[in-house]
Amino acid sequence: MRIDRREFLRGAAGAGCALAFGLKFFHFSDDPAAYAAEMEQLVRSTCSPNCTGACGFKARITDGRISTLIQAADYPEDSYNPRGCLRGLSMMDLIYGKDRLKYPLIRTGARGSGEFRRATWEEALDYAAGRLKEISGKYGPEAIASTIQVPGTGYVQKGALVALTGLAHWTMHHGYDQNGDLPMFWPMTFGVQSEELESLEWINARTTLIFGSNVIQTRLPDAHHLLEAKRRGRVVVIDPDFCSTAAKADEWLPIKADTDAALGLGMAKIIIDRKLYDAAFLQDFTDFPILVRRDTGKRLLAGEVLALAADARARTIPDYRRLFVVRRGHDFQILDPEKLNPTLAELEGEYEVTLSDGKVVTVETVFTALQKTLAEYTLDKVAAITGCDAARIERVAVDAASNGPLHIIYGASNYQWYNGDLKGRALSLLPVLTGSIGKSGAGISTYAGQYRIRFNVKSWWFPEGSKINWVPYLHFLQGKGPRYPEHGIKAMVGGWGNPFDQHNMNNTLKERATSGELEFILTTDFQMSTSCMWSDVVLPAPSWYEKYDLTATILHPYLQLQQPAIKPLFESKSELWIFRELAKRLNPEFESHFFPQLDENEAALKVIELLLETGGQETAGITLEMLKKGPVRLHSPAPGDRQVPFYEQVQHRVPFPPPSYPAPLKATAQFLRSGRIEFYKDEDLFLKEGEQLPVHKETYVETEYKVNPAARDKYRLRYVTKNSLYRVHSTHSNNTILLELQDNKAKVFLNPGDAGERGIANGDLVRIYNDRGKTRAYAVLDPGCSAGTAIFEEGWWSRYLGDESYNSLTYPWIKPLHEIYFVPGMWSPTTVWNECLVDVRRMKA
Numbered sequence: 001m002r003i004d005r006r007e008f009l010r011g012a013a014g015a016g017c018a019l020a021f022g023l024k025f026f027h028f029s030d031d032p033a034a035y036a037a038e039m040e041q042l043v044r045s046t047c048s049p050n051c052t053g054a055c056g057f058k059a060r061i062t063d064g065r066i067s068t069l070i071q072a073a074d075y076p077e078d079s080y081n082p083r084g085c086l087r088g089l090s091m092m093d094l095i096y097g098k099d100r101l102k103y104p105l106i107r108t109g110a111r112g113s114g115e116f117r118r119a120t121w122e123e124a125l126d127y128a129a130g131r132l133k134e135i136s137g138k139y140g141p142e143a144i145a146s147t148i149q150v151p152g153t154g155y156v157q158k159g160a161l162v163a164l165t166g167l168a169h170w171t172m173h174h175g176y177d178q179n180g181d182l183p184m185f186w187p188m189t190f191g192v193q194s195e196e197l198e199s200l201e202w203i204n205a206r207t208t209l210i211f212g213s214n215v216i217q218t219r220l221p222d223a224h225h226l227l228e229a230k231r232r233g234r235v236v237v238i239d240p241d242f243c244s245t246a247a248k249a250d251e252w253l254p255i256k257a258d259t260d261a262a263l264g265l266g267m268a269k270i271i272i273d274r275k276l277y278d279a280a281f282l283q284d285f286t287d288f289p290i291l292v293r294r295d296t297g298k299r300l301l302a303g304e305v306l307a308l309a310a311d312a313r314a315r316t317i318p319d320y321r322r323l324f325v326v327r328r329g330h331d332f333q334i335l336d337p338e339k340l341n342p343t344l345a346e347l348e349g350e351y352e353v354t355l356s357d358g359k360v361v362t363v364e365t366v367f368t369a370l371q372k373t374l375a376e377y378t379l380d381k382v383a384a385i386t387g388c389d390a391a392r393i394e395r396v397a398v399d400a401a402s403n404g405p406l407h408i409i410y411g412a413s414n415y416q417w418y419n420g421d422l423k424g425r426a427l428s429l430l431p432v433l434t435g436s437i438g439k440s441g442a443g444i445s446t447y448a449g450q451y452r453i454r455f456n457v458k459s460w461w462f463p464e465g466s467k468i469n470w471v472p473y474l475h476f477l478q479g480k481g482p483r484y485p486e487h488g489i490k491a492m493v494g495g496w497g498n499p500f501d502q503h504n505m506n507n508t509l510k511e512r513a514t515s516g517e518l519e520f521i522l523t524t525d526f527q528m529s530t531s532c533m534w535s536d537v538v539l540p541a542p543s544w545y546e547k548y549d550l551t552a553t554i555l556h557p558y559l560q561l562q563q564p565a566i567k568p569l570f571e572s573k574s575e576l577w578i579f580r581e582l583a584k585r586l587n588p589e590f591e592s593h594f595f596p597q598l599d600e601n602e603a604a605l606k607v608i609e610l611l612l613e614t615g616g617q618e619t620a621g622i623t624l625e626m627l628k629k630g631p632v633r634l635h636s637p638a639p640g641d642r643q644v645p646f647y648e649q650v651q652h653r654v655p656f657p658p659p660s661y662p663a664p665l666k667a668t669a670q671f672l673r674s675g676r677i678e679f680y681k682d683e684d685l686f687l688k689e690g691e692q693l694p695v696h697k698e699t700y701v702e703t704e705y706k707v708n709p710a711a712r713d714k715y716r717l718r719y720v721t722k723n724s725l726y727r728v729h730s731t732h733s734n735n736t737i738l739l740e741l742q743d744n745k746a747k748v749f750l751n752p753g754d755a756g757e758r759g760i761a762n763g764d765l766v767r768i769y770n771d772r773g774k775t776r777a778y779a780v781l782d783p784g785c786s787a788g789t790a791i792f793e794e795g796w797w798s799r800y801l802g803d804e805s806y807n808s809l810t811y812p813w814i815k816p817l818h819e820i821y822f823v824p825g826m827w828s829p830t831t832v833w834n835e836c837l838v839d840v841r842r843m844k845a
Helices: 005-018 032-040 121-139 157-168 185-189 199-204 220-232 244-248 260-273 279-285 309-314 366-374 379-386 390-402 420-433 473-478 506-515 575-586 588-594 600-614 624-629 647-651 665-669 684-689 736-741 752-757
Strands: 042-046 056-062 065-071 105-107 116-118 144-148 171-174 207-211 234-238 251-253 291-293 324-328 331-335 350-354 360-365 406-410 443-445 491-495 520-525 537-540 549-551 558-562 717-722 747-750 765-769 774-781 789-793 837-842
Touching: 042 558, 105 121, 121 144, 121 491, 121 520, 121 537, 121 575, 144 157, 157 171, 157 491, 157 575, 157 588, 171 473, 185 420, 199 220, 207 220, 207 390, 207 420, 220 234, 220 244, 234 244, 234 390, 251 390, 260 366, 260 379, 260 390, 260 420, 279 420, 279 647, 291 324, 291 366, 324 360, 360 366, 379 390, 390 420, 406 420, 420 443, 549 600, 558 624, 575 588, 575 600, 600 624, 747 752, 752 774
Parallel strands: 144 171, 144 491, 207 234, 207 406, 234 251, 406 443, 491 520, 520 537, 717 789, 747 774
Antiparallel strands: 042 056, 056 065, 105 116, 105 537, 291 360, 324 331, 350 360, 549 558, 717 837, 747 789, 765 774, 765 837
């Protein structure tokens, strides 16, 4: 099962683009009958780490083992063929690797020691259920916490854990904000969790601006669509570092880290000053015509206006909407939040209005207020803040506004900062001002994880009697919050993740595990990860080539199956079976939801049928039999079922926001009281913070510098953890083939000037440190790395870092504005990995 470098290179040359790792490379017979027989041995499944690729693969089976993995290349639209990368092709190294879990384990030594004993399934489940009952009885069920990670990679198996959590009334963390992938500008501005163009739509943009996303490296199966977009139009990368995507772009605009809000606001000012905006779009689909009171900063309500109050009282609207006021000609009019009819409302203007109490107040449109805010962002000032050349800023802004559709790809490395929401709100101005919303090739997209649920999952995830105590992961780390359990969190139940390596302040988890504050830890996985090492009970689960599941992603619109190419190895059991058995032991009444009369595969197929039947318009007419034949497009309001965000809102004039599953519409519609795209937020805290409209704020002022003023001089390097070409976050950290390609070394990228000041040479082993933690890596001196930055390739298991962790350096900063509302994984405190200062020094070899 091991392949050395020479064998790898020999195989790579022989297999060409269709690299496949395993016991043998594929070869198809020239004889038609033999070829057909070989084809019958292929089983299609879906590669399902948290990478958004969701690539179809066919596993060739030889003597009951997977001998080859081949890109399926069976998507109806040829542009999506083939999909896959070196990580997916080398998956067999994990399936048959030395870290594969074989049977249930119960801890015998200290947590983290790796000392376990083999147990039977009955023993392990009975023990786990007993401990969970004990903790629930002592502290209440909410003291037990589970996590839902990247649901798009497995609606069936992961839904089983959600269902159990709800039936048992446990606490649950949402992986979207836990992993820092929640872009908070989305709910603030558009009222949704997130939205994205499918990658095939990239080619229809005529201008593509990329902020903080290294598409060429992190979105490999779809990168050719970006190159086609470049051929048809223009691609500009705005990034502090000369990444591989910048190398392929028409233009790279180097920018000082975390100053993108200033750039977006400066570009917006240019577009408005030159009258390059789409006035009709702004009138009908945005809050720009809404009037704002100068005295309070609040949006003017129709019920406050003497001439409109009676009309307002006579109208019936949902509780999540408000009746705001616009100016049309010489009259004040009520803006209907439930209809997006043409308004002909004034975009600019200041007026006096008589209120119901006789008071006269001055009001102005949101658009006028925005222009006043933008007056501060002159070209010269923006150039000084961002470090970008003023003439280039102006040219890029004019080109983007003049050559639509405009598409912005907004990467996680850009918004995973304390004020990342401000950057997203500022950059959203560009496609909105130009009317590049709700049409082919247009909009703003964030591609971070397979979190967005693509259809209604209520029937499987939330059985009758379900009650989940949702707690943001940052509140768990801080040990406080509105929904934080009275007695704290005493038990963790998890899978599909590696929080003892991969999550914010993982050292805090280890401290709580060591002290006994966490009284019980249960983990399901197919590998012995670091989190398994710290668990009390470890239950072996199958890989995605050993079970049934249903998957969907954001980068392409296809619903796909995971299918068992082989039987679960050793004593592995599917998560559905595991949580069904656990449910039965916790309360026999729970078991009925999990199809106890069926074996684990039959039950999974039954769940898939249930989800398809009850999934809503997105899954209407899609059947299990269709999916067994290959991927099927989910339905959408756009022509050809294309994935075009807000198409229905703009083309069919349906109020914002569209649904964000699984939340009910009323939960997210409260974010947009006007039923339109909103840039003006008048909740009290937004006004207090001066963020009612997007602005630029200096980095670290509310975080590192506030907590430790000495950090400004003591820790002078920004600590950025980027995605690796050789891992999908923590998955593949132990892939021996990919480790060899990395020389088995973790790396940190430094600007040569910063390295020289510290006496660091290329290849030196260095210590990365701050007051909170430390880790180690080998220095790579990279002229493309911006000065003042240390870029660490995240995902390494601690065993490769001398039992240290790169996430011990981070801190669970919470921006108070992210706590105004709470909808799990949609409006919630979210991890801001990059809000972190460190320094680096040379270690002795």
